Amino acid sequence: MGPSIIDVFLEYWPMFLKGALGTLRFAAIAVAGGTVLGTLIAILRLSNNKILNFISTIYVDVLRGTPLLVQMYISYFFLPMVIPALNNVDKEVTVLIALTMNSSAYVSEIIRGGINSVDIGQTEAARSLGMSASHTMTKIILPQAIKNILPSLANEYISMIKETSMAGTFMLYELMYTRTILANKYLSWQPLFIIAGIYLIITLVLTNLVKFFERRMSVSD
């Protein structure tokens, strides 16, 4: 069996800490980038232009309908073949591209759902006052939609924390990667429980934080 979980943790905790910070960083970059890109996709999906609408729908369907791991492989191995500049940057960039694009598909649906959840009567009232389409969106719809969007975005960040575990496959330093390192030291099972425990703590803390803020926000309703 080898040393106990506690012994392994006490000896290697800086490694796990570094891995956990890597995980949080990857997830943050992916969701931040995904939010920017996802907002754009959401706008395209909500537009009346049939072509833009079609392209953005395909984008979302493909990214949500195929496994993230496959997307990562394509991004890691195939993208540098067609975009040679990617050969000169850090390997984590290609993995982050996959994570960001994947996140953008989910974020765009979150934003679209948030906007659609605002009663159509709000748009009708604003437009019938003679407000422009853009003012209606920025002054009436988005301020109301944001209440639905923010908690879902936070939840997207939490699930992205788990998704980034696949980045370890490509030797990027995140939590799951510590298993690869420690397996070389003949520690086959202890790191797995430590890693699972750390994921669990992070997601539980963040989930409860989101719940707390959601309650705070609904009080102001």
Next chain:
Amino acid sequence: MTEKIALIETKDLKKNFGDLEVLKGISETIYKGEVVCIIGPSGGGKSTFLRCLNMLEVPTSGNVYFEGEKLDPKSTNIDLHRQKIGMVFQQFNVFPHLTVLENITLAPTLEKKISEEEAKKTAMSLLEQVGLSDKANEYPRKLSGGQKQRLAIVRAMAMEPDVMLFDEPTSALDPEMVKGVLEVIRQLADSGMTCVIVTHEMGFAREVADRILFIDEGIIAEEGSPEVFFNDPKNPRTKEFLSQVL
């Protein structure tokens, strides 16, 4: 009404929702200063007709002319026209994230570039008129249905429209709230504002209207002054409808 100036004209207005023909060709003129009440059975096309007048519903064919100009929902100009066509909805549609005062001042300051100060002054005097000045800084969730609807009316009035459209303004209200809202509409009508009112309140329509339109199965089946319409209807469908609601 000595001189009749056409304010809104519709020409052979048709509207389909999928296979359903809701409006089957309505040509009608609303004159300046007129109070027109539209009544008729549910699903007959009353609300759709009203919503076509400011292009919230885009007609399948036919045109709407407002102050002589053809309304085009695709033109940016439509916003300028809509600023002169106030609308009040059955479900109030007040903005829940804005205070009562902000609900009223938002559109004038944004779209008509009226100063914040002036917009507030106008809003306060409008709130005074409908008995809501003490609610100016509250959020709409603190208001009753009747208060919300009165807010919605003055919100539209703050744009200084040339005509007010009312889409069943009292249908979503508790019975005890109806009177207050009708009173506000009556004051508006008495002040000379052109009003087009879709309503189920027959007593109110009879009192306040200059003219009644009876819309049924997508056409204006009958129209006339309230006296003639209610006392001596010609169309058998009108008679049937009135016998059910009166």
